[in-house]
Amino acid sequence: MPSPSPFPFDRSRLAALRAREDATFVQRTSRSQVLRQEARQFMPQGVPMAWMISLNRFSPPFIHSASGAVFTDVDGNDYLDFNVADLSMTMGYGPAPIVEAVSRQVRQGAQFLLPTEDAVVVARLLAEQVGLPCWQFTLSASGANVEVMRIARHITGREKIVIFDGHYHGHIDETMVSQSEHGAVHQQLGLAKGSAANTLILPFNDLDALEQALARGDVALVLTEPALTNCTLVHPAPGYLEGMRRLTQQYGSLLCLDEAHTFQFAHGGLTGAWGLQTDFVVLGKGLGSGIAFALYGMSADIARHLERFTDSDIGPAG
Incomplete structure (x- = not known):
């Protein structure tokens, strides 16, 4: 008792x-x-x-x-x-400089479905701060993670993705899953029955488990926060993220650091502050200060791939 x-x-x-x-x-x-x-x-x-x-x-x-x-x-x-609106309002409510800037832009036109000079400025600043040279814009971190998964599958020709216990990567069928004794199971109603079939959920800070999964040669992408933030706060063990980078390169998988939350932790996010090496970085939440706005950064090699296949959704495989 x-x-x-x-x-x-x-x-x-x-x-x-x-x-x-x-x-x-x-x-x-x-x-x-x-x-x-x-x-x-x-x-x-x-x-x-x-x-x-x-x-x-x-x-x-x-x-x-x-x-x-x-x-x-x-x-x-x-x-x-x-809670600062789940880290989407880290600048606070109604800060004068942001109110003025957003109001000015809405008067000039909120969006055009065409590029603007500001996009160049934002991408250049993020390249300097985070360390990845090229960027694409989306409306949410969920959308950015979806695009990253598609690009990774197109490049590698593989299907599976790896995520970790304690994760949250947005409202995406493949990541709204949790681990059970029978493998990944859905966390919400209405998800496609096969949407969890290609998702592997591993323990964080366990390089042996990650290597066993990657050694099978069928993982397109490893998707993780550099520090887990949806299960209180879990720091990476010393050398863990560097080991993750080494293993993804060794076994031909791509790596994405989801910094939708952690980008507010340091200048340049944890990727920039810790000098992390990765193929993709996803940003969102507080970056838009309440406006629907997110981005994903990528390496020069991946940018060249997207130059070759302009629309990764419909481009030929390989």
Whole structure:
């Protein structure tokens, strides 16, 4: 039998405290409660995205405005945002220089489906900071990871990808999976039955497990954060990322460092700050300061491949 807790407490008192706090929150967010019921006529669960319900223990507040590190709901309650919108608002809410720059660009034209001079400036700055010479732009890190996987499969002629326990790489069928005794299984409803067939999930910081997977010769891409951020924070063991780079090169797989979160950890992200070698880097989240914006960087060799096959989605194999 388990040992009794050295700090016993009355669970009934804890339940009563929680019930009281929940009731207080509902009372303080009465306008949000009304809006959610109205919204359910037009949006499932009354929210723009379903995960806004699944990530909250109770009905989420509807937000009116924000400034700096604080946002205010429609009932006038202020919240100090320690989550910074899952690292997408690391510059804070409404910073004057960003507001001015975005407003100016919207007046000139928000997008054109054509290149702009600013794109050259952004790509040049990222090349200097991160260390990869060439870049492509997308609307989300999820989209960037999808393109990276397709390019890796086109280059290698292989199908499988490797990801790691504790991962999150966006709303992608192949990565929204977890490990079970029978292999990779889906984490959400409605995913294609075969979408997990080519996904291998390995333990982080285990080079032996990675080498066993790569030695089979069927892995197109190893996709990882340089430090895991979706299962608290897991640092790479000394030499682990360098060993990963060595093994991917040895067995003919490509490597992508997903820095959608970790790019805010240091100037140039962890790739630039730690001098990491990789084939791809994916950026997103806070890079757009709340605007849908992401990129992926690539080596010169991969850039030459994309010069040869302009559209990697329909180009011939090989």
